Amino acid sequence: MIPAIAIGVCAGVVAGLLGVGGGVLFVPGLVIFLNLGQHQAEATSLLAIIPVAIVGTFKQEGYGNVRRRDALLMGLLSIAGAAVGVALANALSGAVLRAGFALLMVLVAIQLVHRAMNEEPREREGIGRT
Amino acid sequence: MTGNRSPGLTTDRALKLAAIGTAAGVFSGLFGVGGGSVIVPLLILWLGYGPREATGTSLAAIVFIAGFAAATQGTYGNVHVLDAVLIGVPAVGGVLLGTWLQQRLPTRSISLLFAAVLMASAAELVTR
Numbered sequence: 001m002i003p004a005i006a007i008g009v010c011a012g013v014v015a016g017l018l019g020v021g022g023g024v025l026f027v028p029g030l031v032i033f034l035n036l037g038q039h040q041a042e043a044t045s046l047l048a049i050i051p052v053a054i055v056g057t058f059k060q061e062g063y064g065n066v067r068r069r070d071a072l073l074m075g076l077l078s079i080a081g082a083a084v085g086v087a088l089a090n091a092l093s094g095a096v097l098r099a100g101f102a103l104l105m106v107l108v109a110i111q112l113v114h115r116a117m118n119e120e121p122r123e124r125e126g127i128g129r130t
Numbered sequence: 131m132t133g134n135r136s137p138g139l140t141t142d143r144a145l146k147l148a149a150i151g152t153a154a155g156v157f158s159g160l161f162g163v164g165g166g167s168v169i170v171p172l173l174i175l176w177l178g179y180g181p182r183e184a185t186g187t188s189l190a191a192i193v194f195i196a197g198f199a200a201a202t203q204g205t206y207g208n209v210h211v212l213d214a215v216l217i218g219v220p221a222v223g224g225v226l227l228g229t230w231l232q233q234r235l236p237t238r239s240i241s242l243l244f245a246a247v248l249m250a251s252a253a254e255l256v257t258r
Contacts, residue, residue, distance in 0.1 A: 001216060008217035012224020014244055017232050019170075019185050021192065022221050023163030028251040031258070034213060042162025043203035044210045048218030049164050049196040055222050056189040059229060065186025069139065070147055070177075074169065074187075075194025077148045078155030082198040085159020090206050101161055102252040108167055109245040109252075116241035 003033040008048070015052060022052045024108050027101060038094040038101065146176050151191065159199040164192035 007029035011022040023045045030041035060066050089097055150172045154165030169188040173179040179187070203209050 004213060004216035005220045008220030009224040009227075011217065012221035012226075013228035013231070014224075015221070016225040016228020016230075017235070017240055018228075018237060018244060019166075020244070021164035021166040022225075023158075023161070023196075024167075024248070025251075026217055026221075027162050028255055029217065030213065032251070032254055036210065036213065039206075039208050040210055043200065043206070043208035044214045044217075045162040046158070046196045046200035046203055047209055047211065047214035048221060050193060050200065051218045052221045052225055053164060053189050053192040053196060056225055057186070057193060059226075060182075060186030060189055063182070063186065065182045066190050067179075067183060067187045068190065070173075071187045071190035072194075073144065073147045074151035074154065074191040077151035078158070078165075078191070078195040079198045081152035081155025081157075082159040082195060083155075083202050085156040085161075086199055086202040086206070087159075088156070089160045089162075089203075090208075097160075098255050098258070102255045104161055104163070104167075105248045105252040105255075109248040111167065112241045112245040112248075116238045116245075119238050119241075 003029075007033060012052060015056070018112065020108065020112070021049065023049050024105060028105070031098070038098045039090060042089060042097070042101075143177065146172075150176070151195070154191070154195055155198065158192075158195045159202065162199075162203075164188075165195050166192060 007026065011025035011029065014020055014025060015022045026045035026048050027041045030036045030044055031038060036044060057066060150169055153172070154168045157163065157168045158165040166188045169191060170184045173184040173187060174181065200209060
């Protein structure tokens with residue numbers, strides 16, 4: 001239980017700090033510390049993302065950063081893609097899926113380094129773009 | 131597409147938003163993430179969003195995307211609800227703390243540190 005709470009707090013802090021979605025930390029945290037299989041970790045991560053995204057949306061809404069109509073359109077039109085993605089994930093073996101996820105983490109890491117290198121050192125309040 | 135605050139919803143824009151939503155949905159369902167790493171760059175490159183609006187709008191879309199993907203995963207019996215609550219609720223507190231810290235810490239060094247953590251976790255995942 002304690003590792004789960006620690007993963008949650010850490011993932012949330014990083015999400016708030018860097019604008020990186022919680023999922024990229026939830027999934028490895030659930031696999032490494034709670035011994036979930038890759039499929040279970042991904043599914044559980046999706047559910048955990050929802051409250052984080054809701055609170056994040058309200059905060060961003062307060063800053064006037066949410067274009068509601070566009071968000072709603074993208075969100076509602078994602079349903080077919082989400083179904084295909086989940087079906088694909090469940091058709092793949094845990095090992096293949098885990099390797100794919102590791103590749104995703106490397107890409108996000110590269111994106112972060114790239115962003116850090118291009119960032120003006122004085123620009124401290126910029127909300128991350130991942 | 132000149133970055134007006136509320137441009138009209140042309141067919142072109144609607145199709146782009148549909149394409150982004152679909153791509154993010156596939157990504158989210160496949161990897162168990164929100165899809166922000168797909169949505170944010172595409173909103174900036176395709177629809178002329180600024181980085182902050184892209185992040186904010188992406189988060190709102192993720193509520194739906196993760197919701198659909200989680201519900202579909204639920205039909206496969208893969209969702210561990212208790213674990214999701216255990217990490218999701220503390221994460222909400224973490225986000226508020228992280229947003230507060232963002233105004234007070236240099237995000238550059240934190241980005242680099244986090245990139246290192248991701249690389250190490252990726253290595254741990256593939257060697258499991």
